Amino acid sequence: MKHSYRVAINAEHCKACGLCIEFCPQDVLGFASTRNDAGFYPAEVQDQANCIGCLRCAMMCPDACIEIWRLVSADDRVAAAESVTR
Amino acid sequence: MKHSYRVAINAEHCKACGLCIEFCPQDVLGFASTRNDAGFYPAEVQDQANCIGCLRCAMMCPDACIEIWRLVSADDRVAAAESVTR
Amino acid sequence: MHQEIILAGTGGQGIQSAGQVLAQVALEQGLDVSEVSQYSPEVRGGWVLSTVVVSDRRVGSPIVQMADCLLLMSQRAADDNKGRVRPGGLVLVNSSLVELPPIPEARVVAVPATEMAVELGVQQIANMVMLGAYCKCAGTLDIVYFDQALQTVLPERHHRHIPLNLQAVQAGVEVVIASGE
Amino acid sequence: MHQEIILAGTGGQGIQSAGQVLAQVALEQGLDVSEVSQYSPEVRGGWVLSTVVVSDRRVGSPIVQMADCLLLMSQRAADDNKGRVRPGGLVLVNSSLVELPPIPEARVVAVPATEMAVELGVQQIANMVMLGAYCKCAGTLDIVYFDQALQTVLPERHHRHIPLNLQAVQAGVEVVIASGE
Amino acid sequence: MAQTTQTEALPSHEEAVYRRPAALTETQMRYCPGCTHGTAHRLIAEVLDELELTDRTVAIATVGCSVYAYEYFNTDSVQAAHGRGPAVATGIKRTSPDSIVFTYQGDGDLAAIGLSEVIHSAQRGECITVLFLNNAVFGMTRGQMAPTTLVGQRTTTTPQGRDPKLEGTPMMICEMLSGIPGVAYLARETMIDPKTVADARRSIKKAFQAQADGAGFSLVELVSSCPAWWHKSPLESLHWIRDEMLTQYPLKVFVDYKRQD
Amino acid sequence: MAQTTQTEALPSHEEAVYRRPAALTETQMRYCPGCTHGTAHRLIAEVLDELELTDRTVAIATVGCSVYAYEYFNTDSVQAAHGRGPAVATGIKRTSPDSIVFTYQGDGDLAAIGLSEVIHSAQRGECITVLFLNNAVFGMTRGQMAPTTLVGQRTTTTPQGRDPKLEGTPMMICEMLSGIPGVAYLARETMIDPKTVADARRSIKKAFQAQADGAGFSLVELVSSCPAWWHKSPLESLHWIRDEMLTQYPLKVFVDYKRQD
Amino acid sequence: MMTGNVATAEGAIAAGCRYFFGYPITPQNDIPRYMSEQLPQIGGVYLQAESELASINLVYGAASTGAYVMTSSSSPGISLMQEGLSYLLGAELPAVVVNMVRGGPGLGNIAPAQSDYWLSTRGAGHGDFGCLTFTPDSVQELYDCTYDAFEIGHKYRLPVMILGDAMIANMSEATRLRERREPPTQMPEWAVGGRRNGRPRRVVNSLWTDVPVMEAVNLRIAERFRQAAQEQTRWEEYGDDRPDILFTAYGISARICKTAIDRLADEGLRARLLRPITVRPFPTDPFARWAGQVERIVCVEHSMGQFIEDVRLSVDCRPVELISRTGGVLMTPEEVIARTRELIAS
Amino acid sequence: MMTGNVATAEGAIAAGCRYFFGYPITPQNDIPRYMSEQLPQIGGVYLQAESELASINLVYGAASTGAYVMTSSSSPGISLMQEGLSYLLGAELPAVVVNMVRGGPGLGNIAPAQSDYWLSTRGAGHGDFGCLTFTPDSVQELYDCTYDAFEIGHKYRLPVMILGDAMIANMSEATRLRERREPPTQMPEWAVGGRRNGRPRRVVNSLWTDVPVMEAVNLRIAERFRQAAQEQTRWEEYGDDRPDILFTAYGISARICKTAIDRLADEGLRARLLRPITVRPFPTDPFARWAGQVERIVCVEHSMGQFIEDVRLSVDCRPVELISRTGGVLMTPEEVIARTRELIAS
Ligand SMILES: Cc1ncc(C[n+]2csc(CCOP(=O)(O)OP(=O)(O)O)c2C)c(N)n1
Ligand SMILES: Cc1ncc(C[n+]2csc(CCOP(=O)(O)OP(=O)(O)O)c2C)c(N)n1
Ligand code: SF4
Ligand code: SF4
Ligand code: SF4
Ligand code: SF4
Ligand code: SF4
Ligand code: SF4
Ligand SMILES: [Mg+2]
Ligand SMILES: [Mg+2]
Secondary structure: OOOEEEEEEOOOOOOOOOHHHHHOOOOOEEEOOOOOOOOOOOEEEOOHHHOOOOOHHHHHOOOOOEEEEEEOOHHHHHHHHHHHHO | OOOEEEEEEOOOOOOOOOHHHHHOOOOOEEEOOOOOOOOOOOEEEOOHHHOOOOOHHHHHOOOOOEEEEEEOOHHHHHHHHHHHHO | OEEEEEEEEEOOOOHHHHHHHHHHHHHHOOOEEEEEEEEOOOOOOOEEEEEEEEEOOOOOOOOOOOEEEEEEOOHHHHHHHOOOEEEEEEEEEEOOOOOOOOOOOOEEEEEOHHHHHHHHOOHHHHHHHHHHHHHHHHOOOOHHHHHHHHHHHOOHHHHHHHHHHHHHHHHHHHHHHHHOO | OEEEEEEEEEOOOOHHHHHHHHHHHHHHOOOEEEEEEEEOOOOOOOEEEEEEEEEOOOOOOOOOOOEEEEEEOOHHHHHHHOOOEEEEEEEEEEOOOOOOOOOOOOEEEEEOHHHHHHHHOOHHHHHHHHHHHHHHHHOOOOHHHHHHHHHHHOOHHHHHHHHHHHHHHHHHHHHHHHHOO | OOOOOOOOOOOOOEEEEEOOOOOEOOOOOOOOOOOHHHHHHHHHHHHHHHOOOHHHEEEEEOOOHHHHHHHHEOOEEEEOOOOOHHHHHHHHHHHOOOOEEEEEEEHHHHHHHOHHHHHHHHHHOOOOEEEEEEOOEEOOOOOEEOOOOOOOOOEOOEOOOOOHHHHOOOOOHHHHHOOOOOEEEEEEEEOOOHHHHHHHHHHHHHHHHHHHOOOOEEEEEEEOOOHHHHOOOHHHHHHHHHHHHHHHOOOEEEEOOOOOO | OOOOOOOOOOOOOEEEEEOOOOOEOOOOOOOOOOOHHHHHHHHHHHHHHHOOOHHHEEEEEOOOHHHHHHHHEOOEEEEOOOOOHHHHHHHHHHHOOOOEEEEEEEHHHHHHHOHHHHHHHHHHOOOOEEEEEEOOEEOOOOOEEOOOOOOOOOEOOEOOOOOHHHHOOOOOHHHHHOOOOOEEEEEEEEOOOHHHHHHHHHHHHHHHHHHHOOOOEEEEEEEOOOHHHHOOOHHHHHHHHHHHHHHHOOOEEEEOOOOOO | OEEHHHHHHHHHHHHOOOEEEEOOOOOOOHHHHHHHHHHHHHOOEEEEOOOHHHHHHHHHHHHHOOOOEEEEEOHHHHHHOHHHHHHHHHOOOOEEEEEEEEOOOOOEOOOEOOOOHHHHHHHOOOOOOOOEEEOOOOHHHHHHHHHHHHHHHHHHOOEEEEEEEHHHHHEEEOOOOOOOOOOOOOOOOOOOOOOHHHOOOOEEOOEOOOHHHHHHHHHHHHHHHHHHHHHHOOEEEEEOOOOOEEEEOOHHHHHHHHHHHHHHHHOOOOEEEEEEOEEEOOOHHHHHHHHOOOOEEEEEEOOOOOHHHHHHOOOOOOOEEEEEOOOOOOOOHHHHHHHHHHHHHO | OEEHHHHHHHHHHHHOOOEEEEOOOOOOOHHHHHHHHHHHHHOOEEEEOOOHHHHHHHHHHHHHOOOOEEEEEOHHHHHHOHHHHHHHHHOOOOEEEEEEEEOOOOOEOOOEOOOOHHHHHHHOOOOOOOOEEEOOOOHHHHHHHHHHHHHHHHHHOOEEEEEEEHHHHHEEEOOOOOOOOOOOOOOOOOOOOOOHHHOOOOEEOOEOOOHHHHHHHHHHHHHHHHHHHHHHOOEEEEEOOOOOEEEEOOHHHHHHHHHHHHHHHHOOOOEEEEEEOEEEOOOHHHHHHHHOOOOEEEEEEOOOOOHHHHHHOOOOOOOEEEEEOOOOOOOOHHHHHHHHHHHHHO
């Protein structure tokens, strides 16, 4: 099963430390071009499709700004449920 | 050279702990039969002749009450002095 | 002569040294002065304030609640402090970084200090641009004392940057002249 | 009725418990009482003092500088405290251990308490001998309350020694009677 | 991960893979950009959620940059005097033994002013957990030397670099505690890349597990960054940890705890 | 021995073999009978005399039964607050670097209230000497539990014996300090018979020698007796040290110092 | 009959205190000794701290869970607790702290003294407050005050100091005991311990970077002091109803004064004692009341003029004379009488 | 131009102080920073202590050798030094201790406050004494007071406290510097360091089990305080020579009052400021002098009524009114004026 992911960055909490960007193996992330309220150019998702859901970005973020979702089709969920019950 | 010794106990400072007596290998020491000002029956020399000058009593005394002298005949001293200058 | 000035900005903008240079300029000019810097507990990204009281008598209270002149260097500083100017006072805004709605009863002067500083080669000297503009607008302090003041305030190892600083001060003066204010 | 008593001796002589027993006897008798024990900083071989104030009113100051009655248990205690009796007061001396020159204006009673205690089998109850002697001489406290008092003051595990203690008290009374004092 | 098991209702088309732990409040943390204090908070929160301890935990915020920890952890919290966290934690644990109590202490707080309290707590085998953030400086007070400052490291109060002749050598807290029988779990970790973050998380989990099981005192030292007073970027700071700090402070599990059940 | 070399003029018929050391005053020490505090004082004084340091020494009396040490050592002396001896010693050493400064501390003073000061001094490699008298109780305050009290030992405040679950295990000061680079000499000795007394004396000498040579921090732990609060005779106390204390506190030279000259 | 130390400990236990943290120091060692023996038997915790610094912070932790908790010490130990006391005040936590005062400053001695009056009423570390302070003068009152201190501390969320001295700590007197009470079962609404059953989380804290908030906190703490002053001020009066001399003294000094007053009465001198049982709150009212009705006011204290300042601030400008000794020297009633006579003569 | 912190440090160095022991705490961190930079260059010692407890005991050790030595801290740190200060007093050792007061109690905040007035003048731990206490109100005066503090401390063998606040610590003003003086070469006759050249041994000590001796020591310390009161009391007066209102304030509050007085003068109100520069010894004389000549006395302090007690004790029964804020909130001159007007109106 190949999955798609959605990475969500809390732009208001982000302090633009860049660690998520540095540690993403897929170059999914980059800095935004507009400032947040605190005056930082926060990280943003620039190439979502490339994301492999490795969680590295989230693991390195000191401000717990990053949340990651896996996109699940109905089929996947049934398959997953079965693999558990089996 | 066999030596004679004189063990002097400060009877006023002695607190009769008995350690000097316990550790004397020659039974030279014992408790006095009269009290000192502090109310202790201090250690005293009871058999000076037996003393071998081993210093154990002095080493064990917690109150630094014991001093020890070696009795030196004039001959001894000359001999000693010679043994040094030689 | 008695003037109370608030410089407000964000960490890294050189607010404290600007306050100290301004105070030293006043001293050189024979005035009494008391300068106080304050910063928020956060080490980075917090706010910095410098308040300067300049007087031809002994300065009493060094505390400035409402200023005769407000220098606003960053948006947050502007938002937080824009109300702290006396009626008839002067507000200098670093218009490169700050958008400010008009302030009633105050004279607001926009100085694109950061842009000008970048043009001069170093973003950090935006603070000196603002000071130059202040001197020109307020008319109480004379920019001839900046050279001496910078030599006193800056640590020796930064003395080679003094000419550039003076250039920035000059640029601040000129932008005010140019703006016709 | 108001009486101030000092018990003085050396560590290990049971001065403090004697003071407390005496105080408890007074309490049992319906009097008010305040007892204070003091000891020198040295743990062993130092002095111990117990002062007891007995009164038929509320006891005010618990501090006894000059006593109505002095109980001296050891030579050092005697040397240090022999002056602390009021004119016309009573001094009880443990004559087994203490030699005391006569004290002018005081009634001195010699009690060979330690020897008597040894005869009774336990040197440590010399203190009770002294208390018995005190009760007899002073006439203010009644020895019938000792049983109760000892039960209150002594920890449970020592209650089996109470009879012996009472014997010692009695011996103290008798030696005074015998001496004809 | 704490939240991955919370599968959502079937019709949904998204499944959370990683979410901000519930044991963190929504409050933005006041740390400088890239400071690993934040990472440490996140890991602790994840572990509390995973072990389902959040509801019975009392967090002790101490004095240092992390002084506001009581605003961040979504637990009951007590702010303690500088260095006294372990004593405060002990007071709580002794009156409230079924609570989970942890202190969060910087190296100034724990190794300078609070050294005695942490050692005595360890010696008592007190059932508390200590998170010890070692960033080799006093962050909050503007970058002074800490007991853990490296030899030669320049700080606000060692302008020429720490001189071992005058100021001594870095204090090795874990090594010092490692012989104490009351210690149930003791490890030094860091948070400089995904692997070390995962290791740190595992150690933190074991430390709390040890407490939950009543096994004794647990402490995890986290070699941490202070970009602000190291005068380095966040990434450079992580590299400096790797290249300099870890040489002085090797990562190690000193006392391991295996749950007995 | 310090005095044996002072041969007297020829006509005399006596030669001193052992004399009360000159570094002790004539004042009678206030220790209980048989308490090895006195023995320790004597050994220190002997060593000061032997190394000819008496005239430039400052003794730090701390708080415990040895609080009056300033009356006993025939040196300049400073009485320090409870536990703070090493800080006071450091203050003196830093202003007066050619003085020889030592603290004399009980286990309550050093291991309870003063733990932080002694460790930080060691960590700084402060050139001071610490004499640490471990008698497993607070003597002066009437026999309460100390951090070094043995498991199961009854004291005034552990009437049922020390329970490691509640009060932890004995604190091993030497073991804790042994890894610190600034420590030049570190040993645990006792004074229960002539041999151990001689060993203790040798260690004390090395400790002072290390200081005199500017080599760093030195500490000698002396497992000591408290007949009063152990409720034992002086001799029984020495036996209890041999049979019980030394099992917990093995004698050892942890860090040896060899004079480099 | 029991000593002041034991009565203090027993008073605490009777009040429901089950947690004691302390570090030994003369002259209060019988308190920890008694606690270490008793508390484990009744499900409580005696824990010997490694220092007074640890003690007061153990207390802080325990107090934050809402428990009845106590520590005791003597002068140098109380000095070491100053920061912790300030934190208790700032975090609005109640606790009972006993100080059996000894001679100072420095290591001083272990004799009775009253020289920590300021440290207790004005100290409690940095910041604007001192402790609520009881100054019992008998073993019975030590017991009673300690018994009451826990409830009072909790009512006003303030630390309470029992200010004794080496003399009342170690004297034995008859003591009427109350029944031992169980600890309170309901925890106060500010107490931490884990946000069980989904209640909102709680924070115990004394950090307020927002200065108006900090001021508001201080004002509400001050308000509680004011309330306590209205409701908890205690004093005793003793002696003549139409006195010429008003003595004032607390603790052991008051005991001495009582005897002195009795003897002076025998000599025909009419004297009265006004004895604060609480010195914070200070019984200013009775002072103001008596001040105008006497010829002289004499303050007797075993310190060099500390307590007298509060008296001066209360007597509406009447002069106050001082009889005092310091450093652990205790006055006898005779000395107080003699010095009173000197004052009268001069 | 320099900040108050730097002026304090530089004043110490200029006075000959070469030993500084301290532990960081805001708002005085520039003192250790400056010391750590300067002292090693001039043969001095900067040593960062592991805590304030260590600081004050390092100071105690250094002081016992007769050296000019200093530490600095802020409120919670000063609380931790209380035992050590008491030991300094008891052992009759001089030292200079700086307190840049912040908002309290507890952790409080780092804003300017004056709530450690009691802790300084009445505190210094257990026992009968407080510190000699300077309360400068400008950077220049911080420099000058610190400069003088060492000599004065040594003269009376007393610890000297420089009581500042977060505001004067961090404000920059012009400062006239004196020439840096070398440390004193001759050690006082009580200083330890090894009994070189056969001099008799010396002991630094605060333990006196013999109570009359302890009392004698206390009396001789008190005597030195009395002497210092005669010789070292400092104050400033400012404003109208025939005032209706006498303001009194110290430190930053005094600066605010000066502006308020100037403005009140413009409005036609005659006011004068009596500003203690030392609060221990307290300048009671000028207070007594002015008290009878004014309509009202107004005390302005940034604490909840601490300083006012000393004022009340000095003004010979005249009522004293309080204008105060707490918790780090600073008043502006306008606020002082407004509240004065309220007092007048009421
Ligand atoms: C008693 C006391 N002393 C000093 C301080 C000042 N202070 C606040 S934080 C701190 C050190 C913080 O360093 P660390 O514990 O390493 O935490 P970091 O900021 O580096 O995370 C100090 C000394 C204080 N608040 N209280
Ligand atoms: C600050 C402070 N706390 C407590 C005390 C009381 N005190 C005096 S000596 C002592 C402990 C002594 O024990 P230790 O150091 O082991 O010495 P020992 O008497 O056993 O030789 C204590 C707690 C004190 N003087 N000062
Ligand atoms: S989950 Fe992995 S691949 Fe996706 S953005 Fe994060 S680091 Fe990059
Ligand atoms: S790691 Fe977090 S704080 Fe840093 S840039 Fe990425 S999202 Fe922002
Ligand atoms: S020197 Fe040796 S033999 Fe002589 S008395 Fe002493 S112990 Fe005995
Ligand atoms: S060892 Fe010393 S104190 Fe003990 S009995 Fe012998 S002489 Fe006396
Ligand atoms: S100062 Fe250092 S430790 Fe503190 S938040 Fe900033 S980077 Fe982190
Ligand atoms: S109490 Fe113990 S340690 Fe103290 S002198 Fe007596 S025997 Fe020695
Ligand atoms: Mg740190
Ligand atoms: Mg001991």
